[in-house]
Amino acid sequence: MNLVIDIGVYRFCIQGCPSALYPDLKKLYSGSIDLHLDKPIDFYLSVKHTSFIRRFIKPQVCLDIDQQRPFNPIKKTLLLPSLEWGMNWCIASFDSTRLLIHSSVLVKNGKAILFPAAPGSGKSTLATYFGLNGWKVYSDEMAIINLHKNTVKAIHRPASLKESSIDVIKALVPDVVMSSVAKGTHKGDIAHVKLSSRESFDGFDDAVICAVVLPKYQVGAELVITPLSQTAGFSRLVHHSFNYTLLGKVGFDTLKTVTDNSQFFSVSYSSYTGLDTFLDELVS
């Protein structure tokens, strides 16, 4: 069965999507599924069995993206996270018409804060928490920045939570809409969280970037907010970018525009109390 997922900037078609995955995808993407069926698709992700025998014994599947296979095959039960990674891979590998930074993006009052960070720093959990508490999440994974401008685009995606973050969010936001947990992926246990309805997402216009915050979750840490220089901030953005070198001068110019118009901080925290007031001030 084929399924179209429209995430705003890009449109995906999941070919051969196992029906067992429907309930989770419907829960997470709802109004973005099979939207505008007449419009062209950017990326086809085909779910294929690796061999005839592996259809039945320890079912194993892989993802093909127009004759490319970016990941090793996986157990059929772990498909949802792989689909999400596959979608990220398509964007990061095949769109160099925008500057892409490995970062979550929170927006309030039309102003955006980027949270660039390596995996495991807590940026998705942070995005999820604030997304369920009055902020708009433009992405928990990728800042999509328009070239030569200081604006960031939204994509309609769920956030991805790992391991203990799953329980942290369940405890903080009991009525969260969460997928089933994929246990034992190569990144551990993974669950996805719906952050916005399609109706509200349709109102997520490009937002002006006003600040960049480098998050570091540390168990038991006091909230420490350290301002960073523009130079240090610029170099962190380069470090977390997917396609800065590919874009050459245009990438530099775009990042310079972002840097000239942003404040930079690094933040270590163990709870969101205090952090919320700080973030509110940045976009006030």
Add this chain to the structure above:
Amino acid sequence: MGISSEQEHFISIFSSPQLLLGYTSKEWESLLRIMRGTDMLGSFYYFLQKHNLITSVPDFALMHLQSAKNHSDQQVQQVNRETDFLHELLQGIGIRPIFLKGAAYVLAACGNHNGRVMSDLDILVNKSELQKVESALISDGWSEKKLDDYDEQYYRKWIHELPPFINYERGVTLDVHHTIIPPISGITIPEETLFSDSHITPSSKAVFNDEMLVIHSIIHLFFNEEHEKSFRDIYDIQLLLESYEQKKCISHLYTKAQALGFNRELFYALTVTDSLFNSARIVHLQKKSKTFKVSGVQKWFVLRIIVPAVIPSHELLDRPWNRFARFVMFLRGHLLKMPIKVLLPHFFIKSYRALVFMVVGAYYYSK
């Protein structure tokens, strides 16, 4: 047998690019998928640019084309830099390598390098210099790429080639060759010929001269056994031929191919490009009394097997006959490269491994 109407439709774009003006966005979508599958999105950007069609491309399609162009433009920069490094390194031990294939197209500015993606660099050196080159590369931070044991043995024993080198720091792979056709095939091109047929670029690097560039590209395609992505290679040859024709008459190429014993391969290449891109080189050569002595079977083979085998293998175009044709070409490629006493054990081991893949899935052998 032969070519389906969808395949005709796809191919016709190259000889009648104005057909694209009538394309719906769904047709663009399919076209881009096929191009991406055959690694030609970047080349297709430049094809559209050459025919002044960029402004007629729908926005969604332009994003994909522009991105592919950006990737290959960056690769051109990278090739220029890497060939500088290699040239300098090997010059230090008194060796001037001939850069082959993708790197050569960039250095010689053949026109087909625009938008072309490549996965590695290739250089040609004298067989007697292989050891020196190997140690120079290793001392400069290159490592020999880890292959599984059987493949490594095969490389050293039968292909007489060094395994690929990789520079982890810069993410570049390098193949070092001492010939352009595996010695095991029984065909040899004397080293003197190979090295005397080179040309020095303005940046003082060596590449093959015009004839050898085309002939090497043709040999590479027709001695290959995998043809899933050969459409890109045949398009490459078409562009190389076009750029050759701007400088010289194709009859010189005919003479050169004949002298080296690759008459049949040239016939294949010209027949396939005539058939796919509406060029008329075979007829043109006939007028100059340059004819190919080929049998009816060979003519049938090229039109009914080679042409279907090089059509993009994307699921939107692929038909059982294309798969059959690729299988025939797969067997043929192996037979050309290996005498039967080598081929049979090789096939045995490779099919045993294929069976393992089938049963327990791929990646069983990857470390």
